[in-house]
Amino acid sequence: MGPSAEVTLSGYGGDPVRGTLVRPEADGRRPGVIVLSDVFGLSDHYRDVAGRLATVGYTALALDIFSRTGPPDARPVPEDLPKVAAFADRIPDQQVLGDVTAAVAWLKAQPDASSRVGCLGFCLGGMYTQMAMALPGGPDAGVDLYGRIRHARLSNAKLEHPIDMVPRTRGPLLALFGAKDPIITRGHIEALRRALTVAGYPSEVHIYEGAGHAFFHDGRPEHHPAAAHDAWQKTLAWFEKYLSA
Numbered sequence: 001m002g003p004s005a006e007v008t009l010s011g012y013g014g015d016p017v018r019g020t021l022v023r024p025e026a027d028g029r030r031p032g033v034i035v036l037s038d039v040f041g042l043s044d045h046y047r048d049v050a051g052r053l054a055t056v057g058y059t060a061l062a063l064d065i066f067s068r069t070g071p072p073d074a075r076p077v078p079e080d081l082p083k084v085a086a087f088a089d090r091i092p093d094q095q096v097l098g099d100v101t102a103a104v105a106w107l108k109a110q111p112d113a114s115s116r117v118g119c120l121g122f123c124l125g126g127m128y129t130q131m132a133m134a135l136p137g138g139p140d141a142g143v144d145l146y147g148r149i150r151h152a153r154l155s156n157a158k159l160e161h162p163i164d165m166v167p168r169t170r171g172p173l174l175a176l177f178g179a180k181d182p183i184i185t186r187g188h189i190e191a192l193r194r195a196l197t198v199a200g201y202p203s204e205v206h207i208y209e210g211a212g213h214a215f216f217h218d219g220r221p222e223h224h225p226a227a228a229h230d231a232w233q234k235t236l237a238w239f240e241k242y243l244s245a
Contacts, residue, residue, distance in 0.1 A: 003022075003023060004020055004021065004022040004023075004047070004050075004051065004054075005020070005021050006018065006019075006020055006021075007019050007020070007021045007061070009102060009103060009106045010102060010106075011067070011098060011099035011102045011103075012094070012095045012096075012097075012098025012099050012102065013095070013098070015067070015068060016067065017063065017064065017065075017067045017099050017102070017103070018042075018064040018067045019042075019061050019062055019063045019064055019103070020042070020047050020050060020061070020062040021050075021059070021060070021061050021062075022047075022050045022051050022053070022054040022059070022060045022061075022062075023054060023059050023112070024054050024055070024056075024057050024058065024059065026057070027112075028112070029112055029113060029114045030057055030058060030059055030112065030113070030114055031058055031059070031113075031114045031116045031117060031118065031239070031243035031244065032058060032059045032060070032061065032107035032108070032110070032113055032114075032116075032117040032118070033050075033053050033058045033059070033060050033061070033117065033118045033119065033120055033239065033243075034060075034061050034063055034100065034103050034104065034107065034117065034118070034119045034120070034139065035049050035050045035053070035060060035061065035062040035063065035120050035121070035125070036063060036065060036100070036119065036120070036121035036122065036124070036125025036126070036128055036129055037062070037063075037064075037065065037121075037122060037123075037124070037125050038122050038123035038124050038125060038214070038217070039084055039087065039088050039123060039124040041064070041066050042062055042063070042064040042065075042066070043219075045217060045218070045219055046062050046122070047062050049062070049120070050062040052232075053120070056236060058118075058239070058243075059107065059110065059112065059113065061103055061106075061107055063099065063100070063103050065096050065099060065100075065124075065125070065128070067099075068095075081182075085152060088124060088148075089151070089152060089153070089155070089157065089158065090157055091124070091157060092156075092157045093128075093131065093157065093158055093159065093160070094159070096128050097128060097131055097132055097135060100119065100128060100132045100135075100138070100139075101132065101135055101136075101137040101138055104117045104119075104137060104138060104139055105137065114243075116140040116141070116242075116243045116244075117139055117140055117243075118139050118140060118141040118142065118143070118239050118242070118243050119132055119133075119138075119139035119141075119142045119143070120142075120143045120145075120235060120239075121142075121143070121144055121145065121147060122145045122146065122147075122214075122216060122217070123145070123146055123147065123148075123213070123214060124147070124148075125147070126144040126145045126146055126147025126148075126175075127144070127147035127148040127149075127162055128147070129142045129143065129144045129147060129173075130142065130144045130147050130149075130162050130165075130166075130173065130175065130192075131162050131165050133169050133170060133171055133173050134165040134166065134167075134168035134169050134170060135168075135170070136170070138170060138171070139171065140171050140242065140243060141171055141172045141173075141238060141239060141242035141243055142171065142172070142173045142174070143173075143174045143175075143176070143234075143235045143238055143239070144173060144174070144175040144176070145176050145177075145216055145231060146176070146177050146178060146181060146183075146184060146213050146214065146215070146216075147162070147175070147184075148162065148183065148184060149161075149162055149163050149184060149188040149189065149191065149192050150162065150163055150188055163188070163191060163192055163195055166192065166195040166196055166198075166199050167195070167198070167199055168199075169196065169199040169200075169201050169203075170201070171201055171242070172201055172202040172203060172238070172241075172242045173196060173201070173203050174203070174204050174206075174234060174235065174238045175189075175192060175193075175196075175203070175204070175205045175206070176205075176206050176208070176231045176234065177189050177205070177206070177207050177208070178207070178208050178210075178211035178212045178213060178215045178222075178224065178227065179207050179208060179209045179210065179211065180210065180211060180212040180213075181211075181212050181213040182212070182213065183213050184213070186207065189205060189207060192205060193205040202242070204234075204238075206234065208224065208226075208227035208230070208231075210224065210227070211224040211227035212224070215227045215228055215231075216228045216231055216232075
């Protein structure tokens with residue numbers, strides 16, 4: 001892994017959006033990957049994920065999608081699910097998706113960039129990865145780990161359910177879920193699988209039996225080492241297949 005740097009780019013509406021950029025050690029042009037955190041913000045765990053991607057050859061940008069709203073400690077704790085859900089319901093989808101497409105363009109404009117950028121998201125970030133795959137100027141490939149498939153309700157902040165954007169999907173998406181997830185039902189997961197199949201782009205949806213929500217996060221009690229290991233291998237294979245062209 002090469003050097004990391006704190007960067008600022010122009011996001012939705014021209015607002016400054018922060019992130020941690022990690023480059024590989026080797027010189028040359030390489031694909032980029034945006035890392036999107038869970039609802040608790042850009043922690044060292046997600047910076048570490050960016051570092052792991054850099055180690056295998058990607059320029060990785062861990063994007064702070066909460067750049068406008070302050071530090072993660074202002075958010076509810078994981079155990080307070082109603083408050084977490086209420087907080088997430090107030091996040092404007094259009095704003096975050098605008099930040100993601102701005103980050104795609106920013107990474108592609110880097111002097112050492114290739115022409116392709118992927119997006120890897122977890123929980124809230126997984127949902128936005130799924131949604132960003134339907135946008136002009138969105139990622140060229142996506143990996144969604146346990147991202148929500150339907151909002152609790154539509155509102156001015158949530159204009160469209162993520163699954164309703166799937167018919168507009170513009171690239172390959174890998175989606176990985178835990179069977180014991182209390183937030184995302186198997187019925188919703190199977191509906192996503194069917195919608196992606198109809199959309200026609202390459203897609204895979206996998207459910208890990210015995211794993212719950214946040215199974216990848218090694219700092220959370222829900223961490224499931226076997227599922228996390230397999231999810232990482234699937235993620236690397238997905239990006240190798242669809243970002244190396």
